[in-house]
Amino acid sequence: MLLIVEDPTAFTGCFVIHLFEEISLLTFSFLFSSLFSLPSLSLSLFHSLLPFLSLLLTLSLSSQPLPSHPAAPPEHAKEPLAYMRKAQVNWEKRILKSLNSMCTELGVPLARKRPAVEQKELTNKWNEMGTDEPDLSRFRPVYAPKDFLEVLISLRNPNHDSSEEASAKSHWGLIQVPLHDRDIPQMREAYSELSLTTGQLGIDDHTHVPPDLFESEHTRIGKKVVNEQDSAAAQQYSRQGCPTGLRADLWALILNSTNEPEDVMHYEQLKAGVIHHDLLVDNLIYKDVKLTASNDDYYFVFEDFLYQVLLCFSRDTAVLEHFSYNSATPPKSYIQGKVGVEEFAVVYPPNGVIPFHGFSMYVAPLCFLYNEPSKLYSVFREMYVRYFFRLHSVSSSTSGIVSLCLQFERLLQTHLPQLFYHLREIGAQPLRIAFKWMVRAFSGYLSTDQLLLLWDRILGYDSLEIVAVLAAAVFAFRAENLMEVTSLTSAEVSVPRPQAGRLSPTHTHTGFHSGPWLLK
């Protein structure tokens, strides 16, 4: 059955499944079942989600915005600036158009029920889906980060006076929206745990440094935090890095991610969903994993895990909760013939997130920490609804990708003006090089141990700002080489490659303290 994905601007706000309201949940499960004619799935979905409600209530609100003014409409909570909302809506229209056209071209339905034979086969092969070699040549990713970058570059505030040419406050970079960001002195205060005088894992635990100086004490404290099961302490602790052996537990504590029987049951339910139905986005996920993670030296071994997590992620309606504070809106699809009728609308994909090229790299580093699929899934989902969603939606949030890009460019313009000017002159805007790093939070561009140390700080400070600082720091490190390049391609080559270089957390130090570099 071919579903037509309708223009999302037709409705205001987001179609959030209120899991706390029995009636709407039943309506959803009825719709789902009527579309895919599987009543048993709908009921079990309902029953499995009931115990999950208590878990939802314990979700930490640290990444969510402050309670808003009573007069403010819900879209204001998602994104206060009207022109950004508009840009996001237009961007979503384009994505859906692309998805729809792929659907029509290839003649593949958005969703279909698997025949019994196929279901049995998939159940048997669940742990080794990587060995499957389906024909994915016709599929292409819906969009890539560089397409998204073009959208961000074209963002303009209609009320902003950009008529003046070169002036003291003109911005040389690509992002031309006047968002607020912190300068170096303010960041030094905010990130005081990263100062040169404080011990850090990643620097002060190297072989030539005696462990008594910092490492053993830090590990001892870490063990204590894990024993106490103290989430706030774990977040504070994580700012100086997590020891490898304790990282999995600490991150689970910070993210409030449990592995209780109800979580396992929820995961099993999602797995059942994968086996019963085949979605078009599944092919997109397969394609993405094959293109990115499978080709990566560090992550190709986790290919099967990635399928197990991402396929289930697409079917998890609990993710829809985060759209109340995400500027994006999940796409809706209607039963054929009932276009526009709200009662026959269903979110597609069920979690409202359309994967793009490189999406699987958000999950890949976590595979080093967790080997149980339900636990891995739980942690990934929490990281997504707190941080990663901001990296691919247009918003004015300080952790949003627009702010990160602006922060990166401002840091470069303020502290490395000569380099910035030179790169601009040769047509190699620094953001074009650094954007892909930031969109993936450096996953795939840093070796895993370095990356996990970076993500420790993201969790510790509950903000993605540090990603922008690191990007600027990488440029600062390679400043000499970059001053000599003459084109964009050679500029890209000049900057350290992921597996070749090892960045240490002192890059962030340098961002704040203009100290010497320590690159191993």
Next chain:
Amino acid sequence: MSVNTVPCTVKPTVTLQIGDAETDSSRPGVYVIDVTLPIGQTVNIQEISFKNYYTAYVSVRLLRRDGEGAAKWVTCLRNHCLMPSPHTEEGSQDYCSVYRQQMLIEPDNVTSVRLILRQPSSAWLNFSVEDIKIHPCLNEDSEWDIPDWLSDLTQVDQLCDLQGLPDPQTVSCSIQQMWALTEVMQTNQTTASIGRFDVRGVPIVYLHMESNVHITFPAVVGEKDLESKEGPVMLHHFLFIYWLNNVSIQTSLR
């Protein structure tokens, strides 16, 4: 936040600018918006709510009508910051409210509200506030009946007729000293007589746990007659404040 609003007219914005408005090319940085109530009506303002559009600071002035009918302009809010950093977007399109408690003077009997908007940054083409609403105070005898005890909690302390006695607040401060003394005595068991304890001319009696306190009250306390109590008084820690004229405390601790 009260949902009810007072119907009012929002007049068009007036720019305040140095020099001739038509010939001057620079954009104004100050706008004034007048919000008037229908003629003859006054309001006691609980809240003024609006949606910001790139205004950095707002001052609010009220035209108040006092008892004699004369109207006077007073400032009730001075340079309230809406955008912490006027060159950047933070707070630029937020929904805001100014509450009665934030105002410098009581916003009662108001006939007109004047909002003075300032935007010092030249980065913006335009700025204003939208959707201005004035919310009146709820009446005292509203349809929702709250129980008496709840209203007691929220009321400011009513000064009851003390009949020449000192302020209870000051007395209770001094009781701290009395309590400390009794704690010390409890730890050091002696047979010494405390004698008379006066707190600023008002004798206080403090009965505490497990000490044999003989107290004689010669006077009437409030409506009750206290008989002189002999023998051990077994009480938990609590404080009796008796405003008595004369009391002598003979305590012997065994």
